[in-house]
Amino acid sequence: MTRQTADIQVSDASGYFPQSAMRETFSVAVIGAGAAGIAVAKCLRQARLDFHIFERHSDFGGVWDIAAPGSPMYESAHLISSRATSSFSDYPMDARLPDYPSHRQVLAYLRSYARLHRLYDSASFGVAVTSVTSDGPRWSVHTVSGRKFTFDAVVCTTGKYWDPVMPDFAEAALAEATTGCRIMHARDYKDGTSLAGQRVLVVGGGNSAADIACDAAIHAAQASISVRRGYHFMPKYLLGIPTTVLADRFPAWLPFRLQQTLLASVLRGTVGSPEQFGLPKPDHGILESHPVVNSRILHHCAHGDLKVRSDVVSISGKQVSFSDGSCGVFDTVICATGYEERLPFLHDDMLPKKDGRPDLYLHMFNAERPTLILMGMVEIDNGALPVFEACAEVIAHYLKDKALGSVHAEQLERLMHLRPRTHGNRKLLKLRRHANYVHKPDYLAQLRHLHKLFGWRTLLSLTNSDEALPDQLLTEGRS
Secondary structure, X not given: OEEEEOOEEEEOOOOOOOHHHOOOOOEEEEEOOOHHHHHHHHHHHHOOOEEEEEEOOOOOOHHHOOOOOOOOOOXXXXXXXXHHHOOEOOXXXXXXXXXXXXXXXXXXXXXXXXXXXXXXXXXXXXXXXXXXXXXXXXXXXXXXXXXXXXXXXXXXXXXXXXXXXXXXXXXXXXXXXXXXXXXXXXXXXXXXXXXXXXXXEEEOOOHHHHHHHHHHHHHEOEEEEEOOOXXXXXXXXXXXXXXXXXXXXXXXXXXXXXXXXXHHHHHHHHOOOHHHHOOOOEOXXXXXXXXXXXXXXXXXXXXXXXXXXXXXXXXXXXXEEEOOOOEEEOOEEEEOOOEEOOOOOOOHHHOOEEOOEEOOEOOOEOOOOOOEEEOOXXXXXXXXXXXXXXXXXXXXXXXXXXXXXXXXXXXXXXXXXXXXXXXXXXXXXXOHHHHHEEOHHHHHHHHHHHHHHHOOOOOOOOOOOOOOOXXXXXXXXXX
C-alpha cells in the first residue's frame, strides 16, 4: 500500500521516500565527529542522504577523547547520567558496564557505534574547517588545507566545550604577569596526580568543579573550593537507584512544584542539607539550576579534606582574597567557570543571536538560513545521547523533505521563527548557561510533535550487531 504526500509516492512498508525521487546532487556536510555528529550522520545514512563528516581531530569521540587537543576531559571523569539513560536507542550500552561509565568506556562506545553504522567510510579526520560561506542556495565548506567543498546543507555539531571562559579576577591576575600561583582553566586539567603537594583552589560549582575539587581533596596538600552561591548536590544513587534513572521515572504529568517537594524530601532524608557540610544554603529551589550530581564532594567536606570558600575577589601573587573578607595562599587556582559557545568557522552575522548566543528554533534551526543547522549546543538535564538522536532524526527528516521538494520542508521552515519553551514549566535561575537549557521530557515532546505534524516515520530501529566494546573496558575505568 502507498500513500500520496506532496505528489510523491511514499512506501508504507519502509517509511522512506524512494531514492529515485530525490535530487541527485543533494548533499550534507557534518562538521564535528563527537556524539552529536555521530547521531546526525547515523540518521542521514538511514534516511539515505549523501553526507560527509569533517573532523579536525584524529578519530570519532569529540570531547570524550582525552587525547584530542583542547579536550576538556580529565582522568576521573565519568558519565553524570547513568548508562541506562545515556545510550543510543539502537545500541544500548553493555549491561556489564558500570552504572556510570568512565570517559574511556564512553569513548569506546561511541567509536563502536560509528563502526556499527559504517560512519568511518564517510569521514575525513585531521581536516579542520576554517569557514563556511554562502554559495548561492548552497554552502561552501573551506578547510585548513585551502580546499573548498560544496554542499546543499551544513550541520554543525562541534559542541560547546572547547573555548573556556575565564573570570575577571583570573584575567586581571594573568595580565599582571606577576602572579606567583598557577592559574588555569578546567579544560587544561587532566589528572589529580599533577596536584600532589600543592595548595589548590577550585573555582566554580558545576559538575566539573565538583569532580576536580574531589581530586584535589585526595591528591593535593590542601584543597579548597570557591562557590559564589549555594547549590543542591545530588548523589549518584537515591533509594538504591541511579539518580538519573529515578528522574526519568517521574511521571510527565506530575506538577513541577510537586516534583521539587518530593525530591527535596528524599534528599533531606538521605543526604542532609548542604549547610551541614559547610556549603552555602542554595538561593533557589531544587531543579531550578542544572543538577550537580556528585556523591563524593559532601564526603570530602565532612571529613575536612575540602574547605569551602566564598567568591573570589582578586589574586595577588599567591594570595587569593574572598568576598567574605578572608584570604588564603594557593599554589594552583583551577577555574571551572564554563565555556563560550563559539563557532569560529561561521561569520557572526550568519546566525541570529540573543545575549551573545545562537537563538534558534528548538536550538537547531534558523529561519533565514534553514539549511545551516546547529546541533549539540544545548544544556540537557539528563542523558544527552537520546536527545541528540531525537534531534538528528528531525534534522534528517527535514533535509530529506528538502531534497524531495516536499511541502513538509516549507511548512517546517515557516515554524522556524518560533521559540517554544524547551524546559517546560520549570522555573530556572537567570544564568547565562540556562539560555539553551532543555528539560529532556519536554524537549523530546516538542520533537515528537513534529513527527506527528508531518507524518514522519521513525528512522530508529534496534540493531543486531556483533560490534562490542573491548573486554578490558567493561571492567576498568582507566585502561
